[in-house]
Amino acid sequence: MNFKLSEEQLILQTMVKNFTKNEIEPLASKIDREGKVPDDLLKKMAEIGLLGMTIPKEYGGSDFGNLGCVLACEELAYSGTGVWWLLGFNNSIPECIVHFGSQKLKAQYLPKVCEGKVYSSIQFTEEDNGSDARSLKTTARPDGDDYIINGMKRFSTFGAREGYAVLYAKDETGKCTAFVIDKNVKGYTVTKVWDLMGGGGVEAVDVYLEDVRVPKEHILGEKGEGLKILQHWIAAEKIEQCAACVGMAQAALDEAVKYAKSRMSDGKPISTLQGIRWMMADMYAKLQAAKWMTYRTAFLQDQADPEWMTEAAAAKLFVVPTTMEVVEMARRIHGGYGYAKDFKIERLYRAIAGASAIAVSLEINKSIVGGFVCK
Template sequence: MSDFDLYRLSEDHEGLREAVRAVVQAKVAPHAAEVDDKSAFPQQAFEALRAADFHAPHIPEQYDGVGADALATCLVIEEVARGCASSSLIPAVNKLGTMPLLLAASDEVKARYLPPVASGEAMFSYGLSEREAGSDTASMRCKATPDGDEFVLNGQKSWITNAGISEYYTVLAVTDPDAPRGRGVTAFVVEKSDEGFTFGEPERKLGIKGSPTRELHFDNCRIPADRMVGERGEGLKIALRTLDHTRVTIGAQAVGIAQGALDHALAYVKDRKQFGKAVAEFQGVQFMLADMAMKLEAARQMVYVAAAKSERNDPDLPFFGAAAKCYASDVAMEVTTDAVQLLGGAGYVKDFPLERMMRDAKITQIYEGTNQIQRLVMARQLLR
């Protein structure tokens, strides 16, 4: 890809965007309010995305997937988030859960677990955070103790997206407690049906209510050693490499949420009349709209460049992934807040989707590393 290609999407990418947008408008967005209101998993959206192969587009063709590149996957997530942020976590978390496998798993593990995700038979979640190990992932306490040809898993994981819905989980656990900090962690695939593996109650959240968030609990849960992802002791390194790639998808989700909010705000201010003219004709409103659109487009371009770097696995991906996620999520929070303001009282009630979008935007500043952590990541890259 040349430098110029970064600034113009290919015809294939534009065609993909239109295809996803059509599915979202017809079969995802109409259910978004109900999904949010009932805190219900968006099953209709899942079925629509699965039917169109948009539920896990990143899975390579050799594992029966469609083999979408990183930018194409971001376009899918962006367009789904434009209509329903909860539903966009279907493709986003499928990528998050499987990325450790794509980066480090044996051919046997990939062949066993990726095809069911590609077909939509199974979803894949990611278990890294714990109650006392959020930003400080190296302080995790979940343990996997070797026992013959198995590991015995004990402990818990917190804030796990799509927990209870997903069939498979990439779980990080301490296998070598005496190893130097961060070097005794190993990644495993855990299956929903494994004995000793249970879920906590669903969290009661501010936003993304259609995507269940629960704790994972392990009580002498036995895992065959052949489910290890990568080498023993390499788990944290794999986890952090995973986040370099998947933070870009959170940036795409944030861009989609912000675009959805801007769409609705524009339609409203053109239609709503005050003092004898459309609200859109007031210069103060026009300046707000211009700033919203300007920052949104800057965020979009940053995400697309980061996606191109993710596809190439460029050495500066850690900086660009963190920057794209951080900037786009800050923009999403600002744009959705301003969109609520532009609707006035109407923006504050559930008759319009803006208050939902504002609530949904907030999590993009928190998960897959808070934006404070993103700034640490960027600074570390700059100071190297």
């Protein structure tokens, strides 16, 4: 067993740490307030090789793997913004094209992802269904060499940005099929931008699809195997999300230590009080467990371990509530200031709150893991 990150992974970690410090932190309040990532950020990420980490070199990727991607998500999320989604989505969604796509789809989309020319989106949630992807109402009807898609998609992250989406619809057999669609296609309209509680920069929108024509060759994987592809992506997204939670919790602990060392009570910094130190100790131990569980799960994904998707559900089940507890403790250490927007901890507290619902809720993950344990 080796718990050491490789030399390459350590270099990557330091590079993204610096990128977050120099490029994201100065803009973090603005990104949080406006709920929008800066327009040039995707290109900047591409320039330092943060896109296409899960894409083979022949398509312009760095082939760094999922563990590399997780390390980068963690560092970006340290800012308490939703910028890590930009990296996460532009790695985990194209990874589905690598995994399930035809040569033609790979050649058409993957190099553009690596160059930061397109924003990758995924569209399965609808007005009437989120967790229950089997109840999709969006339809795909064959018409010659094409499919015609009609319906709506809710909360599509980066759905208004230029690029492509992996969209899930019910085909003529009633099964779920995944399509790769261009977001500038005729009939694709964005109708609502969601004003979210935190994680500024996520850019979730509603999308309407009216007679959107997609070539049959844009089916991702086999016709009717959409749910399998969706489960694959959701599992990868859970691991990225765990990494982001670890990054936010680390930032919260660092903020709490800084605050506790400077805040005085009875003539001494509160960091000297046993009650505060015990909280710090709990936070540290919880963070270590969450971090290593996340890394291990990404490692299993990179190894294509047969249980990596179940392990991703188990990781989410543990990492999300555990890191939320860490952030809550850090907020309490800040006293009343933890409730004020002048302090980073307030942003972290709101940002981490979304993690329990996105990429399927904790309850659904419990059902997945419970089913595995009792099989």
